[in-house]
Amino acid sequence: MNLLKVSGSPHVHTDESIKSIMYGVIYAMVPAMLISIYFFGLDAVRVLLISVIACVMIEFLIEKYILKSAVTITDGSGIVTGVLLAFNVPSNLPWWILVIGAIVSIGIAKMSFGGLGKNIFNPALVGRVFMLISFPVQMTSWPIPKPLFAERITDAITGPTPLAIMKEGLSAGKTVSQMMPEIPNYVENLMTGFQGGSMGEVSAFALILGALYMFYRKIITWQIPLSYIGGAVLFSGILWLINPDKFVDPLFHLVTGGMMLGVFYMATDMVSSPMSAKGQILFGAGAGILTILIRVFGAYPEGVSFAILIMNAFVPLIDRGFKPVRFGEVVKS
Amino acid sequence: MLKTFKLGGVHPAENKLTENKAIEVLPIPKVAYIPFSQHLGAPARALVQKGDAVKTGQLIAKGEAFISANIHSSVSGKVLKVDDVLDASGYKRPAVVIQVEGDEWAEGINRSGEIIREISLGQKEIIQKINEMGVVGLGGATFPSHVKLMVPEGKRADVLIINGVECEPFLTADHRLMLEKGEELIVGVRILMIALGVKKAIIGIENNKPDAISNMKKITGNQEGIDVQALKVKYPQGAEKQLIKALINREVPSGKLPIEVGAVVHNAGTAYAVYEAVQKNKPLVERVVTITGKSVKNPGNFLVRIGTPIAELVEAAGGLPEDTGKVIGGGPMMGKALNSLDVPIIKGTSGILMLPVEESGRNTVLHCIRCSRCVSVCPMGLEPYLLEKLVMFEDFERTEKERVMDCIECGSCHYTCPANRPLLDYIRLGKNKVGAIIRTRSKK
Numbered sequence A: 001m002n003l004l005k006v007s008g009s010p011h012v013h014t015d016e017s018i019k020s021i022m023y024g025v026i027y028a029m030v031p032a033m034l035i036s037i038y039f040f041g042l043d044a045v046r047v048l049l050i051s052v053i054a055c056v057m058i059e060f061l062i063e064k065y066i067l068k069s070a071v072t073i074t075d076g077s078g079i080v081t082g083v084l085l086a087f088n089v090p091s092n093l094p095w096w097i098l099v100i101g102a103i104v105s106i107g108i109a110k111m112s113f114g115g116l117g118k119n120i121f122n123p124a125l126v127g128r129v130f131m132l133i134s135f136p137v138q139m140t141s142w143p144i145p146k147p148l149f150a151e152r153i154t155d156a157i158t159g160p161t162p163l164a165i166m167k168e169g170l171s172a173g174k175t176v177s178q179m180m181p182e183i184p185n186y187v188e189n190l191m192t193g194f195q196g197g198s199m200g201e202v203s204a205f206a207l208i209l210g211a212l213y214m215f216y217r218k219i220i221t222w223q224i225p226l227s228y229i230g231g232a233v234l235f236s237g238i239l240w241l242i243n244p245d246k247f248v249d250p251l252f253h254l255v256t257g258g259m260m261l262g263v264f265y266m267a268t269d270m271v272s273s274p275m276s277a278k279g280q281i282l283f284g285a286g287a288g289i290l291t292i293l294i295r296v297f298g299a300y301p302e303g304v305s306f307a308i309l310i311m312n313a314f315v316p317l318i319d320r321g322f323k324p325v326r327f328g329e330v331v332k333s
Numbered sequence B: 001m002l003k004t005f006k007l008g009g010v011h012p013a014e015n016k017l018t019e020n021k022a023i024e025v026l027p028i029p030k031v032a033y034i035p036f037s038q039h040l041g042a043p044a045r046a047l048v049q050k051g052d053a054v055k056t057g058q059l060i061a062k063g064e065a066f067i068s069a070n071i072h073s074s075v076s077g078k079v080l081k082v083d084d085v086l087d088a089s090g091y092k093r094p095a096v097v098i099q100v101e102g103d104e105w106a107e108g109i110n111r112s113g114e115i116i117r118e119i120s121l122g123q124k125e126i127i128q129k130i131n132e133m134g135v136v137g138l139g140g141a142t143f144p145s146h147v148k149l150m151v152p153e154g155k156r157a158d159v160l161i162i163n164g165v166e167c168e169p170f171l172t173a174d175h176r177l178m179l180e181k182g183e184e185l186i187v188g189v190r191i192l193m194i195a196l197g198v199k200k201a202i203i204g205i206e207n208n209k210p211d212a213i214s215n216m217k218k219i220t221g222n223q224e225g226i227d228v229q230a231l232k233v234k235y236p237q238g239a240e241k242q243l244i245k246a247l248i249n250r251e252v253p254s255g256k257l258p259i260e261v262g263a264v265v266h267n268a269g270t271a272y273a274v275y276e277a278v279q280k281n282k283p284l285v286e287r288v289v290t291i292t293g294k295s296v297k298n299p300g301n302f303l304v305r306i307g308t309p310i311a312e313l314v315e316a317a318g319g320l321p322e323d324t325g326k327v328i329g330g331g332p333m334m335g336k337a338l339n340s341l342d343v344p345i346i347k348g349t350s351g352i353l354m355l356p357v358e359e360s361g362r363n364t365v366l367h368c369i370r371c372s373r374c375v376s377v378c379p380m381g382l383e384p385y386l387l388e389k390l391v392m393f394e395d396f397e398r399t400e401k402e403r404v405m406d407c408i409e410c411g412s413c414h415y416t417c418p419a420n421r422p423l424l425d426y427i428r429l430g431k432n433k434v435g436a437i438i439r440t441r442s443k444k
Helices: A018-028 A030-040 A042-066 A077-087 A095-113 A123-134 A162-171 A176-182 A186-192 A204-216 A223-242 A250-255 A259-266 A277-297 A304-321 B123-132 B145-149 B173-180 B182-196 B210-220 B240-248 B268-280 B310-316 B373-377 B384-392 B396-401 B412-416 B423-443
Strands: B023-025 B031-035 B059-062 B077-086 B092-100 B159-163 B201-206 B226-231 B263-267 B286-292 B300-305 B324-329 B336-338 B351-356
Touching (some): A018 A030, A018 A077, A018 A204, A030 A042, A030 A077, A042 A077, A042 A095, A077 A095, A077 A123, A077 A259, A223 A259, A223 A277, A259 A277, A259 A304, A277 A304, B023 B173, B031 B077, B123 B182, B145 B182, B145 B263, B159 B182, B159 B240, B159 B268, B173 B182, B173 B210, B173 B286, B182 B201, B182 B210, B182 B226, B201 B240, B210 B226, B226 B240, B263 B268, B268 B286, B286 B310, B300 B310, B310 B324, B310 B351, B373 B384, B373 B412, B384 B396, B384 B412, B384 B423, B396 B423, B412 B423
Parallel strands (some): B023 B300, B159 B201, B159 B263, B201 B226, B286 B351
Antiparallel strands (some): B031 B092, B077 B092, B324 B336
């Protein structure tokens, strides 16, 4: 007879693990990867590969040679950061900028805090913002999407994003309705991804598809995405109702820029978001309002990254102040 | 939609392998080991010594403290010794060891199968009888039943809740009782209602036992005041506070007992034991135990004399499977891992579960990724990840403030953690430390 093992209860465990969760996120990002390859071709493949390999390698090197600790690259979290980083850049970004972005993401934002689970800020967003501030030209020259097997519509190679077109027009004193014709078929094209932008954020449709999978797998819950969308729609809706000439409608905000990517894949990052449901709702709503605030009144046309990073910084405070509903706290008769 | 509790909960694989196995009577052991402490509270005081002859059902140890319970001999024979023996806690504790000779029962115990429906005793005598017969909560916590029936001054019970949930995976002892001994069980429920002075009882049964639900409904069909309520399957619905919430939507305040909201909860198995005690004058000397496990040859439900070594029950189920790595007293979520098969079955043993080696160990512990699953599954609305950290850093002041004492040790947090963190281990340690701090404080 074997010696009997003795341990505290429980004696059974769910099949879910960090690895299964991380790979679940990776599977959820496949539709958006395919769409980016469809619109941006081999460039998208190149950016994805460089980003993922750089992120995983940097994590490996730091763990092996600096921390001299167990190597944890098989848990999939480095791949998730790599894909998200690639999603956040234009597909024509020079490889060396991407590598610098990966070093900042993994090296500074993740490993220097102690690795997976310890980072305060979303690593991919830190890398993205670092690149945006350090290389503003390369980070904002967006290739015009050219669907596979299709003829290029214009001669131009790069062009601005819908958000940038709108922002420039509005600050030049034009009205929303004057600007709209410059963004043709905006709902259809923006939903499918036929717009200038970072390679993973262009197709709201593909991102929502992946998000549905994550809801199904219970990798993400409704609190953060819904409150994020709610905050953004409410705030931009109020502005729009006040003056529809000066402020663009909420739907435009939802389907342009990094909104869908941020709402479902960035803000929901477990490590850098609050623990209680109440805290998560506050976090999401805050990020939604900040996003619109930056887009409408800030210097940058896009505000998702900054909004989420700012809310990340509040998480420890939110966790202290917003506790779960305790059983037996409020006695109902 | 089926009723259930709102906050938290998990759904581990049910694995009710023995739900269709009728209760079999396990042969009487050759030697019985009967511990003096089979219940929550003070151990009972021994009334016999080495060499004494005892009969089945004879009182051999008396529960004298307010929270304690009588212990009766479950066999007839000769007392070999009164000594420390290994029990389920893993420690040696005082017990009576009896060499079995035949099966001669003490006088006045009605052992016939006839169902006595007429209840002749009044409230006080019933409680007295339940106390005398050593009945304790058979769900696992083994709280002396008569104490639960004595409603404290100034409080009032208005509903009796019978726990037929059996939310632990694998276990089917209560399920079989509700099927095979339903008539008796319902008489037990009526007795408990009289003892409490309530007009209403609700029997809560999870929806994975449709046959038990319909059997209970059939039997209670023409009786006043007893409702049978099907519940959605969700662990830990069998926990007292969660069951009360699920059935009558009342929330027992933090640190208080169910009586605070007018409810008293008794287990279905306990109701049957109450029937036998009050109607048949039969002490609690045997109980139904589920013996199970995926590799077990002949898993089943057995009526077992208290004090029977687990090894004999394992033999009856076809022997210890080759691949066994862990033997658990109780279910897989809250049961205790045993370090020996010589440990006796006691009043609180609802099942014996044998897990294969590959399911016996724990997975590698990784860093918390703050996924917040432990928070969302906690039925008490606690933050297990935070409690773990606070206990690690020995910040017991804040551990107490974060309500560690509310933890019911259901294990949902540990079960669900994708990083395999031993959350409940730390929380137990925290409860222990904070409990000690509270006790010293109240002494001052």
